[in-house]
Amino acid sequence: MLFSVLTVPAALFVSATVQAHVSVTSKTAFAGSYYEATLAVPHGCDGDDTYKVVMTIPGTFGKVRAIHSSFGPSSIETIMDGETITSYTVTWERSGNVSEADTESYNFGFRTKLPDTPFTSIHFPTVQYCRDDETLEESTSEWVGTAGHDHDSTSDELPAPSLFIYPKRYPGWNQYTVDEHIHDLSVFDDAEIVWFGTSAYSSNPVTMEMIRADGNAGVLEQIHPGSEIWVKY
Known part of the structure; x- marks a missing residue:
């Protein structure tokens, strides 16, 4: 059966596309x-350079420390509800003049400690403040949209940067119970293969052809909450 014979490491394909949105770009x-x-x-806002960025981090994260930036000083405000931390607000503000153009x-x-919530996408609503070098007129871009995979959403909000939280893993087979609906299986592109029941997914096109050709297997296209899956790294 395909489950037992597929042991060839899958290729990891990395996109070289340019990020047009404000985004979190970090390791797994x-x-x-x-x-x-x-x-x-x-980029800036409508041709003007950025002079301040304000980001909100959920309180489910551990203590947040901003990393020093040549852009300018940072500050962190901890938002409390009684004795519970609800969020952190991190602000980076430019220490000098803005550039003449958005170049x-x-x-x-x-730095922080991530919450123990595997298979979830965490959003970081972010507001970008820009300023015209000559007129000093200010503008903003609010990256706060969290519609995600809500296909019925008509929101025209700019998408908030987000981070997908992976479960802890070990070389070889890993068994997980997924509590969230996973529409985009590219989150498993560094895995050799993913199995749910008799359906499977792999980023390796050769492996996918083997899955399609196997009369006992189907192609896994999405994962529903409560599903028990097997993932081989």
């Missing part, structure tokens, strides 16, 4: 681990 995030994240701001991109970093 494992649930419950200490993590250093990078917030990438690839630069910026990276902002922070």
Whole structure:
């Protein structure tokens, strides 16, 4: 059966597309681990340069520390509801004048401990503040949309940067129970193969052809909450 014979490592294909949105671009995030994240701001607002960025991090994360940036100083505000931390607000503000035109991109970093919530996408609502070099007129871009895979959503909000939390893994087979609906199986592109029941997925096109050709197997296209899956790394 295909489950037992597929042991060839899958190829990992990395896209070289340019990030047009404000996004979190960092290494794989494992649930419950200490993590250093990078917030990438690839452009300004309507032709004006960025002078301030304000990011909200959920309170389910551990203590947040901003990483020093040549952009300017940072500050962190901890938002409380009684004795419970509800969120952290991290602000990076430019220490000098803005550029004459929107010609630069910026990276902002922070360190934290990730929540133990595997197979979830965490959103970081972010507001980008820009300023015209001559008139000093200000503008903003609000990256706060969290519609995600809600196909019925008509929201025109700019998408908030997000981070997918992976479960802890070991070389070989791993068994997981998935509590979230996973529409995009590319989150498993660094795995050799993913099995649910008799359906399977792999980023390796050769492996996918083997799955399609196997009369006892089907192609796995999405994973529903409560599913028990097997993943081989």
